[in-house]
Amino acid sequence: MNRDKDKEAVDESRRGFLRAGAVFGSLALLRGGAGNASATTVRLPMANGERPLARYPQKRALLVLTSRPVQLETPMAVFNQGVITPNDAFFVRWHLANVPTRIDGHRFTIRIHGRVKQPLEFTPAQLANDFEPVELTAVCQCSGNSRGLFEPRVAGGQWANGAMGNAHWKGVRLREVLDKAGLRADAVQVRFNGAEAPPLPQTPDFMKSLDMEIARSEDVLIAYAMNGAPLPLLNGYPLRLVVPGWYATYWVKMLDEIEVLSHEDQNFWTAKAYRIPANACGCLKPDEENVPLVPINRMNVRSFITNIADGAQVPAGRELKVRGIAFDGGFGIKRVLFSSDGGRHWIQTRLGKDHGQYSFREWQTHFQPHKGRSYSLLALAINTIGESQRFTPRWNPSGYLRNVVETIKISAV
Amino acid sequence: MQHTGKHLQYRLASNIGCLFLALPIPAFALAFGIVAVKLPPAAELPAQPPNVAQACGICHSGDYIATQPPLTQQQWKSVATAMIKHYGCPISAQNIPIIVKWLVETNGKNE
Numbered sequence: 001m002n003r004d005k006d007k008e009a010v011d012e013s014r015r016g017f018l019r020a021g022a023v024f025g026s027l028a029l030l031r032g033g034a035g036n037a038s039a040t041t042v043r044l045p046m047a048n049g050e051r052p053l054a055r056y057p058q059k060r061a062l063l064v065l066t067s068r069p070v071q072l073e074t075p076m077a078v079f080n081q082g083v084i085t086p087n088d089a090f091f092v093r094w095h096l097a098n099v100p101t102r103i104d105g106h107r108f109t110i111r112i113h114g115r116v117k118q119p120l121e122f123t124p125a126q127l128a129n130d131f132e133p134v135e136l137t138a139v140c141q142c143s144g145n146s147r148g149l150f151e152p153r154v155a156g157g158q159w160a161n162g163a164m165g166n167a168h169w170k171g172v173r174l175r176e177v178l179d180k181a182g183l184r185a186d187a188v189q190v191r192f193n194g195a196e197a198p199p200l201p202q203t204p205d206f207m208k209s210l211d212m213e214i215a216r217s218e219d220v221l222i223a224y225a226m227n228g229a230p231l232p233l234l235n236g237y238p239l240r241l242v243v244p245g246w247y248a249t250y251w252v253k254m255l256d257e258i259e260v261l262s263h264e265d266q267n268f269w270t271a272k273a274y275r276i277p278a279n280a281c282g283c284l285k286p287d288e289e290n291v292p293l294v295p296i297n298r299m300n301v302r303s304f305i306t307n308i309a310d311g312a313q314v315p316a317g318r319e320l321k322v323r324g325i326a327f328d329g330g331f332g333i334k335r336v337l338f339s340s341d342g343g344r345h346w347i348q349t350r351l352g353k354d355h356g357q358y359s360f361r362e363w364q365t366h367f368q369p370h371k372g373r374s375y376s377l378l379a380l381a382i383n384t385i386g387e388s389q390r391f392t393p394r395w396n397p398s399g400y401l402r403n404v405v406e407t408i409k410i411s412a413v
Numbered sequence: 414m415q416h417t418g419k420h421l422q423y424r425l426a427s428n429i430g431c432l433f434l435a436l437p438i439p440a441f442a443l444a445f446g447i448v449a450v451k452l453p454p455a456a457e458l459p460a461q462p463p464n465v466a467q468a469c470g471i472c473h474s475g476d477y478i479a480t481q482p483p484l485t486q487q488q489w490k491s492v493a494t495a496m497i498k499h500y501g502c503p504i505s506a507q508n509i510p511i512i513v514k515w516l517v518e519t520n521g522k523n524e
Contacts, residue, residue, distance in 0.1 A: 105445025
């Protein structure tokens with residue numbers, strides 16, 4: 001393990017924040033760490049929020065949520081360093097303990113079968129050569145991103161806000177591959193399966209399904225490149241489904257099987273897991289039961305301040321630059337508002353370059369803090385169809401859909 | 414992919430490493446080589462697990478337990494029950510209280 005590199009990552013994180021106090025990543029140099037040879041632990045703002053900061057293959061030092069299967073969270077400082085999340089900083093989330101650790105990209109095949117006229121099989125190179133390449137920039141965000149910030153707390157992967165990333169994807173349109181195989185008249189859903197496997201035969205294999213209308217939409221890709229390079233193994237090398245605007249649960253990694261179904265998928269991971277309350281809010285009260293559920297789908301609107309940490313002390317009497325990112329489920333960000341007084345007054349921020357409606361959108365503004373005063377900084381994003389963030393956090397038992405307006409408290413000295 | 418047995422067994426190596434058997438790729442060319450990685454060891458189950466808790470380790474490293482918020486006995490029971498009902502964890506019903514007791518002692522809270 002490269003200690004110097006880790007130290008650099010920590011220093012970089014520190015520089016990224018203005019004298020960080022308590023955090024979304026206050027960095028405490030601690031010994032040990034659960035099962036990892038890491039000397040550094042990050043403390044996320046939640047009970048049991050200690051996370052080793054460790055380097056995994058093809059990755060810089062990231063926050064280790066779990067080690068088998070691997071789940072790694074991106075430190076928030078990364079999102080302040082550019083609109084694109086580098087491959088080696090991109091979060092990692094697997095479901096099943098048997099994730100292949102060796103992939104031969106020459107021999108790897110993806111099989112298209114089920115309710116098609118002609119079952120087909122492609123290697124990644126064949127896909128890349130036989131179909132028109134398509135490129136787009138899109139946010140990939142875990143359904144449970146920010147679950148650890150739910151109150152009351154819920155069981156599940158305890159992420160802070162770093163189970164997300166924005167990459168430039170290159171691949172081929174799923175619908176062109178489906179059309180090459182030829183859909184039968186009774187085809188209604190498409191099911192995706194990757195090479196990760198359960199260690200027990202009775203454990204449901206991880207598969208996800210999309211309705212045909214979504215599967216056939218123009219921007220759904222089988223991606224073979226991420227930010228101009230093959231995908232890191234832990235992000236699904238060599239092929240990954242990209243469903244722009246939708247939560248990452250559908251972005252099946254190491255994609256090796258596409259099955260066209262003539263019925264609604266009954267597999268556990270689509271029929272029982274990753275479901276949200278079937279109301280406009282996607283929420284319920286902690287003791288509410290027997291609420292109808294639907295599969296999680298399109299992402300909601302979010303924004304983050306990325307250059308100032310919660311609890312920071314900032315210099316008084318001069319202009320403080322405030323910057324961050326915003327994104328939504330594929331309609332595009334229309335505006336981002338900023339408040340330095342807890343939401344009483346708002347100003348419009350300046351949006352950065354538009355990388356397409358599925359991408360992070362950078363924004364920035366500034367204000368002048370006065371000596372001895374405290375400020376509650378808020379960012380509020382609104383998308384092109386008028387959807388905005390919530391002021392009160394929603395709650396659901398699975399810890400999905402968080403998009404509350406986050407508060408960063410600072411004081412000026 | 415269906416359950417494929419031993420050849421996909423997670424290889425837990427003692428050191429972190431990443432081995433590229435393919436030639437280095439200049440910029441991005443359509444080269445899909447062999448990528449093999451060695452992952453760091455998985456975190457062990459916390460706090461002297463009872464024998465029957467070894468079943469938890471079939472699918473999960475210990476940090477799955479340690480990173481949860483402190484949960485009540487009822488919440489840990491729901492977790493254990495779900496592992497059996499939905500994921501086929503090989504624990505008999507009579508051993509659930511043993512597992513739950515250990516989980517509550519390790520990372521529990523009062524009702």
